[in-house]
Amino acid sequence: MSADRARILAALSAIRLPSGSDIVAAGMVRALTVEGGKVRFVLEIPAGKAAEMTPLRDAARARLEALEGIDEAQIVMTAPVAAAPPPELRARRAEASGPQPLPGVAHVIAVASGKGGVGKSTVAANLAVALAAEGRRVGLLDADVYGPSQPRMMGITGRPSSPDGKTILPLRNHGVTLMSIGLMAAEDEALIWRGPMLMGALQQMLAQVQWGALDILLVDLPPGTGDVQMTLAQKTRLDGAIVVSTPQDVALIDVRKGIAMLRKMGVPILGLVENMSTHVCSKCGHEEHLFGHGGVAAEAKRIGAPLLAEIPLDLGIRLAGDGGAPIVAAQPDSAQARAFRALAARLVGEGVA
Ligand SMILES: Nc1ncnc2c1ncn2[C@@H]1O[C@H](COP(=O)(O)OP(=O)(O)O)[C@@H](O)[C@H]1O
Numbered sequence: 001m002s003a004d005r006a007r008i009l010a011a012l013s014a015i016r017l018p019s020g021s022d023i024v025a026a027g028m029v030r031a032l033t034v035e036g037g038k039v040r041f042v043l044e045i046p047a048g049k050a051a052e053m054t055p056l057r058d059a060a061r062a063r064l065e066a067l068e069g070i071d072e073a074q075i076v077m078t079a080p081v082a083a084a085p086p087p088e089l090r091a092r093r094a095e096a097s098g099p100q101p102l103p104g105v106a107h108v109i110a111v112a113s114g115k116g117g118v119g120k121s122t123v124a125a126n127l128a129v130a131l132a133a134e135g136r137r138v139g140l141l142d143a144d145v146y147g148p149s150q151p152r153m154m155g156i157t158g159r160p161s162s163p164d165g166k167t168i169l170p171l172r173n174h175g176v177t178l179m180s181i182g183l184m185a186a187e188d189e190a191l192i193w194r195g196p197m198l199m200g201a202l203q204q205m206l207a208q209v210q211w212g213a214l215d216i217l218l219v220d221l222p223p224g225t226g227d228v229q230m231t232l233a234q235k236t237r238l239d240g241a242i243v244v245s246t247p248q249d250v251a252l253i254d255v256r257k258g259i260a261m262l263r264k265m266g267v268p269i270l271g272l273v274e275n276m277s278t279h280v281c282s283k284c285g286h287e288e289h290l291f292g293h294g295g296v297a298a299e300a301k302r303i304g305a306p307l308l309a310e311i312p313l314d315l316g317i318r319l320a321g322d323g324g325a326p327i328v329a330a331q332p333d334s335a336q337a338r339a340f341r342a343l344a345a346r347l348v349g350e351g352v353a
């Protein structure tokens with residue numbers, strides 16, 4: 001061990017835990033590296049103790065930065081998550097425990113798609129706002145852990161707080177309660193969101209967020225048929241899934257694979273939404289089908305599920321989403337917003353939202 005490492009560990013040994021031990025003796029200091037005047041390490045904390053451990057991390061940083069020759073200490077806190085068991089075992093365990101209802105949440109609906117960029121998040125955000133306008137108490141969980149876009153679409157930038165260090169208070173805008181990894185991951189203090197930890201994060205967002213009493217929780221899924229979809233369907237009782245597709249993507253194997261997986265996991269397909277369905281010229285009103293038309297209706301018929309809505313391809317929808325106020329909030333009486341509101345009214349009418 002270099003003299004530097006020894007000096008650093010000695011300094012860190014002064015950081016005491018409530019138990020009387022210290023962070024070095026307790027084995028919490030991992031992956032320590034020293035490069036010039038820069039020290040980096042991972043502080044492995046017990047799950048659910050982030051709020052309690054933050055002052056210790058800050059004290060450790062202050063101590064190190066006070067040492068001669070050390071200019072900067074970068075400390076990342078992480079909580080261990082059990083490694084994922086093999087898929088067969090996971091499936092068996094899930095069967096044994098079965099998907100559970102979320103306490104206080106009447107309905108959970110996933111918004112899914114075969115691939116990215118088809119407008120899943122746009123549909124989820126607008127549908128959430130439209131359901132809130134119908135008088136429903138609505139939560140939106142951005143489960144696209146790889147590319148969270150709901151904070152931007154819903155115009156939410158703050159960070160959720162956790163006064164008790166155990167539960168997380170979500171944020172609200174446009175009448176919708178939102179939780180997203182995009183709201184939690186700040187560079188230096190964020191947990192490291194990778195592999196099994198992502199699944200832990202999803203679980204945390206489902207179970208540890210104080211959603212309050214909700215009539216409906218919409219879950220904006222990442223594209224495809226990965227672990228997030230599996231975890232969600234295995235742990236949480238879903239009332240169903242809405243599958244979003246563009247007309248030209250619907251015949252793609254991805255969409256069918258996505259639907260097949262949801263069905264296999266026992267998630268009812270509530271129906272399909274054709275997004276970017278028609279294009280109405282904003283200058284002359286001429287309507288055209290840029291990506292073809294009717295493909296999603298045909299696919300819906302093929303799989304025996306209803307076509308729930310056809311959402312036009314429209315500049316206003318994109319600008320509103322990118323600007324932090326979905327079109328249903330920004331221009332509630334526009335034809336585009338009406339398409340989403342009709343979808344919301346239909347789900348309410350059918351008793352699923
Ligand atoms: N109906 C639409 N008209 C115009 N732009 C849209 C429409 N639906 C989605 N977009 C835009 O397409 C991009 C991808 O949409 P997004 O909802 O993020 O897709 P996904 O969640 O499936 O990846 C976004 O910039 C969004 O604003």
Ligand SMILES: [Mg+2]
Pocket residue numbers: 120121122144147149
């Ligand atoms: Mg998305």
